[in-house]
Amino acid sequence: MTSDSGSVLLTAVIPNFNHGAVLGEAIQALAEQVPGADEIVVVDDASTDNSIEVLERLSLKYPNLRIVQLPRNMGAISALNRGLREARGKYVYFGAADDLTLPGLFEATLAELERHPMAAFASCEVAVVDAETGNRGARPPVRPSYAPAYLAPSDVARVLKRIDNWILTGTAVVRRDLLVEVGGFDAAMGSFADSFVFRRLSLKYGCCFIPQLGLIWRINATGVSRTHVADPVASMQTLDTAIESIKTDPVFPVWYAAVFERRWRFAIGRIAADARPMNRAVLLYLSPGPVSRAVLTGALKLGGAVGRVTALGWLSLRERPTSILGLIRTRLARSRWVRASARSRTGSNAHAVVGTRPISNPDT
Structure with missing residues (x-):
């Protein structure tokens, strides 16, 4: 083409x-x-x-x-x-x-970019498959829009204030000249490099979001992001670097550093809690204060599903990573989509089948 x-x-x-x-x-x-x-x-x-x-x-x-x-x-x-x-x-x-791209990814993203030439990129949703446990889910946990849409920079800022992790770079098709203009990917950001530059582009030029599956994201403990997150010192160094860049970059709203820090800390904690066994070093690193340390220490002692739920519940309460109402609305919307897909599907290839199975355990 x-x-x-x-x-x-x-x-x-x-x-x-x-x-x-x-x-x-x-x-x-x-x-x-x-x-x-x-x-x-x-x-x-x-x-x-x-x-x-x-x-x-x-x-x-x-x-x-x-x-x-x-x-x-x-x-x-x-x-x-x-x-x-x-x-x-x-x-x-x-x-x-x-990872595996799903049919329709390029068709959908390119159509939105041609329709909205001011947008820096277009992205959609992913089906998440844990290669070790077989658990499946979907991201983003909260949709910024329930129909294909262009989000202007002001819209992006408004959405980011409530939900910070809806830009999925593994599904994004970006305008090359704009990415070159901002210098590409910053190695100092580690595993956050792609997410950082795409957030910056969205706040400067706007972007498109399409509420459809475009990718099967296969995660495992040896992947780049999870290996990085498993090291609490490296994770916090990345966090500090990102926050400093956010605070000194006029493209980012003045309030965004605090929102990003809460979401990043929650993301690190969630991965640590999901590990088998739970990553004690990371969870305790994230527990300043006697109450937080007591709760997470108790969760580690409980272990298993109960311990993970306890840790995630506390981290959600403490960090407030996203919109609860948005989680519920997105889950309901996806349930309707899955049922409709199951009724209409008469045949599909192996990639599409994974994308249309009932979605459980959504990532938050």
Whole structure:
């Protein structure tokens, strides 16, 4: 697919490090998008498995696949920035080697971007699958809109004040020139680099949100974000760096640093509570004050489902991460969508089936 001028319209960038076992699925899902990407750029971060062999075989099947090999392991953020430099498209999609795009992702996001040329990017929802427990859910936990919509910068600020984690970068198609203009992804932000720059773009230019599933997000304990969060010192350093950048950047409202800090602390605590066993070091690191420490220590002693519910309940009460009414409304809306999809579906491929199963355990 090309733009009216004949130039490249869409580039899909996939950073990869040792995901040879699942890389083929991710590339196939991208190649099956209609409309498809003009080019798929895989930046291999000096993998030590069979990733390059897999990619070379895939390039024979998909001529729009381009392989960029880094001479040494540079980390995910460096791989993303290299992919941005390599991309020639007007729009860029940044995926992950172990996730699966669902049919309709590019069709929906590109349509909204063409309809709203002022928007920096368009994003939608994801189905979350825990590779270790089999638990499934959906994100964002609260929708900013219940119909496809352009959110102007003022709308973005209004929504962020109530619900902070609805921008899902794994589903976002972004205007390349705007991302280049702000300098790409900041490595100092660690696993928050993509979320930070997309928040900044949304507050400066506005963005589009589409309430439909566009991705299967497969999470596991060895993923980049969860590995980072499992280290309380590294997590707090990232938090401090992000807050300092937010406070000194005029694009962000003056109140946003406090909202972001509450949501980030809750996110770290939720992942720690969901770990098997619960991550004691992180939970206790998040418990300043005798009351908080007593509650979370008690939750750790209880362990199991009861302990996790206790920890999450306390963290929700303390950090107030999102809108309770929004959680309820989004859950009801998704339940109706799932029932309608189940009634209308007469056949689907394996990727679509995962997206239309009943959604439980929504991530908050």
